[in-house]
Structures are given as structure tokens and as C-alpha cells.
């Protein structure tokens with residue numbers, strides 16, 4: 001949802017899920033994609049990338065997706081995903097992406 005000088009606007013709102021072209025994975029029951037989400041300027045370029053968790057992915061192992069930020073906003077192009085296999089963590093009911101600490 002874009003922001004304006006007077007606040008957020010629905011015009012130009014984008015939505016992503018695992019069935020969006022260019023997004024890794026497939027939408028399945030109980031994925032809980034979007035169970036946690038945060039905008040973080042991880043590369044400190046002044047634009048916030050979107051991090052999305054799906055704690056129910058792979059029967060509760062969980063996974064994370066990252067969407068780049070451009071001057072036109074968040075984009076699927078160049079998005080990536082990580083899961084327990086990527087991180088070398090436990091897989092069973094780890095619920096990776098259930099929340100993002102503050």
C-alpha cells in the first residue's frame with residue numbers, strides 16, 4: 001500500500017502470495033503466508049525491503065521470503081526465499097517466520 005503526503009492510499013496497492021509469478025513455492029492450505037511481515041531497510045539504501053514469513057510452510061517448518069524495494073515500490077523481481085534447509089535448522093514444527101522480533 002503506497003504512502004502519500006496525506007497518508008496511505010489503496011491506489012497502487014500490490015499483493016503477493018506463493019502463487020504469484022516469480023514468488024518461490026506454491027500456495028497450500030495452512031502455509032500461513034504473511035503470518036508475519038515487516039519492512040526493513042536491510043541494505044540501508046533508504047528503501048525498505050519486505051520480509052514475509054509463512055510459519056506453516058512445509059508442515060510447520062516455516063519459511064521466509066524477501067522482496068526487494070525499488071523506486072516503484074516492493075517488487076517480486078529478485079525475490080528470494082529461505083527455509084530450514086537453507087539455514088540448517090530443525091525442520092519439524094520450527095514455525096520459521098512466525099514473528100519478527102523488535
Ligand SMILES: [Ca+2]
Nearest residue numbers: 025026028031
Ligand atoms: Ca507453500
Ligand SMILES: [Ca+2]
Nearest residue numbers: 041043045047
Ligand atoms: Ca533497502
